[in-house]
Amino acid sequence: MQSRLHHHVLVLGTVLAALVASTAMASPESTAAALAKKAQDTSLALKIATDLTTEIGARLYGSESEKRAADWAVKRFKKYGFDKVWMESFPVERGWKRGLETASVTSPSPQNLVITALGGSVPTPEEGIEAEIALFKTIDAMLEQPEGSLKGKIAVVTQAMVIGGYSKISGAIRSKGPSEAARRGAIAFLMRSAGTDNDRMAHTGGTSYLPEIPRIPAAALSVPDAQQLDRLSERFDNIRIKLVLTPEELGTVTSQNVIAEITGSERPDEIVLLGAHLDSWDLGTGAIDDGAGVGIVMAAGKLIGDLPNPPKRTIRVVLFGAEEIGIIGGQFYADSHADELANHIVATEADAGQGPVQFMNIGLENTLDPSLATIRNALQPLGVKAGRSKSSGGPDIGPMHSKGVPAIGLSMFTDDYFDLHHTSNDTIDKIKPERINQSAAAFVVTAYLASELGGYYRIQP
């Protein structure tokens, strides 16, 4: 009896398992789970990021390298079987190219400093400038100085970036510091890098000049060099620095967004948009910022395209150009695609490094859309929690989001992001397979379910 009962139970079990399996295979959730597994098993995102950063290297906005990267991406999208692949070019006004950049303390004790020009900085004269510094431990301390008070000096701001990313302050030091220093008479501006590492590498990043104020050369010091100047200024008066920067302003240059689609089978006009940016700063090879994102969204699109059945909606992957100098590609997309933005069901971007994705945040009107709960549930096995922040979806999604496109923000763990980004250290060896693989899994799950499920009421523009 026991043996026969056992047999029956086994048979029943097998039948049930087969039934469950067959049902499960048909559900969006189980397909999403299979996609997540495949994203992790294949390490496809890492492979793409490795190929891009190796075969192209750095990809400064408007440069030959950025264009080569775009050509590379077109070729790769086609190889991966995307249905439509195209490029959309646009002008970028502030073309720029890094030159030599050296700095040294000349007095009281000659020593080299590690610096890098801020993106967009004007050059020094070829022979450099040499002047006494006026060191401020906070930007506020500099802003308190009256106009003209820094005449002939090199202004130095050594305020540290707060762990956790850009704040209003760290953003303002880089973007407004040079003009505010110049307004007070300074002839050059140095800031402690917006970075949280203590490596002897300076973080670049875009600066901008206010109109009608002299444009002065601007550079970032590595964190140890900023600390060195702090210590020197506590011990000596009249510290003098020599600074040589020879970047070139190139006027208007061309950048481009690369767009690729897996056409939807039931609602081809409805778009689920996955974004990342293809440009990078010029010092590293743009692995963390944003080769990882390129790998993540390209892999997510390809894996969905590889399914036996196409997705219901169209999956559109957009690799934006010229993000680093002011989200030019994202703005161009929102403007030039204004007519079809109403068809954008939801958009999200990977532009915060390798992950893992920690939270799913949303930027849309109907926060009770039942599809969101389905996505949240599907992300749970990956360790992604429901976030409480409102999200604009990512930097390049911002402009379309503010025109009404619903956004999901897959918020990534940025423990190393502000150590590496915008430095020469942003290279592929920093990316851990398990981290980027989880991110690719989270993005493919989100994109696939967004293509299969309903809802996502538009935000009010």
Next chain:
Amino acid sequence: MQSRLHHHVLVLGTVLAALVASTAMASPESTAAALAKKAQDTSLALKIATDLTTEIGARLYGSESEKRAADWAVKRFKKYGFDKVWMESFPVERGWKRGLETASVTSPSPQNLVITALGGSVPTPEEGIEAEIALFKTIDAMLEQPEGSLKGKIAVVTQAMVIGGYSKISGAIRSKGPSEAARRGAIAFLMRSAGTDNDRMAHTGGTSYLPEIPRIPAAALSVPDAQQLDRLSERFDNIRIKLVLTPEELGTVTSQNVIAEITGSERPDEIVLLGAHLDSWDLGTGAIDDGAGVGIVMAAGKLIGDLPNPPKRTIRVVLFGAEEIGIIGGQFYADSHADELANHIVATEADAGQGPVQFMNIGLENTLDPSLATIRNALQPLGVKAGRSKSSGGPDIGPMHSKGVPAIGLSMFTDDYFDLHHTSNDTIDKIKPERINQSAAAFVVTAYLASELGGYYRIQP
């Protein structure tokens, strides 16, 4: 009863404690323990290393900066109350000064490489050289090539340094690689940095040229850049690199050892020698290599000098010059002090970073000297274990040790040493107070007990 007994016990305890304390104060062991505590409480070693690396910065052998550091050290020793302080100068034949150094892949995909010239490298022509590379994943693979086979190429060796420090191989790649490449016809030599980090910073270090072989420019690639070339060479043929190096050879320059003593009270002619080297490579500020060592031995000497009673033997602190280019200062000391080496009871050096000291190794004849057991016991509370390796005391102690001076090797934990040394990242922020403080404690304990206890039979020269 209970209360009265309690009172008696308390009185007895107090009396005993006072007795123990008074006895303890008189013993070398208790004085050593007090010195260890003081080394840790005052953070003096870190303070000295901070002052040196801030006020002077990098200290390349034979440079103006190394001389400024020597002057600084003389002043500091005097301020700290050492009895005798002097400088001993010597010539260094291979004076050298770093120039510009840039490299880039020119084909198949233009991208910058992070390199640094090896110390002593000859320059490229001013406009640089551009050539196809011949990449070898091991030095042996390059050595297997016949003479003339690398004609017109840039030889690249991407063999990784083995974790744990210099091996015969990693030493040989840097010192012999350029000449072996040139022997086979190469016009320049690039090696993966001898370093265990994955930062985008190249490690310099001395190279040398064999006579009668063309001297070719030689540089180290950062580890990520060497890996990039590995990946590129797996994907493309005919990789071309452009290399610009403009170092200057300066001929014979002058370096110096700085020597300072706390004169012994009972056996002033007998010397306990503490060494470190004052020179550093030029990229960082020489905090780990060897500002930490300077702080440790200077602090140890000062703390002993501050005791109410002078040590029995003379404590001699020697800050060697020109270590990095071939232990020139250490050799000069052994040669010029040959007459008094017999009076050197024992010598030790701090030149492996910030510590902590993990093992006490010895290089002397009488391994059963009871004083050694006393020192070992005194080091135990600091976590220092008896080592099983034979020690020459440190690089600058080597030459005098081979002439018979007994050595103690306080072997330091080098987990970060080969990540940082010889790079621009070797700066004071990398030093943790608790680590260098323990090292200073171990050195002061060892030096003090060596001055108070007997023994240390000389090694056979």
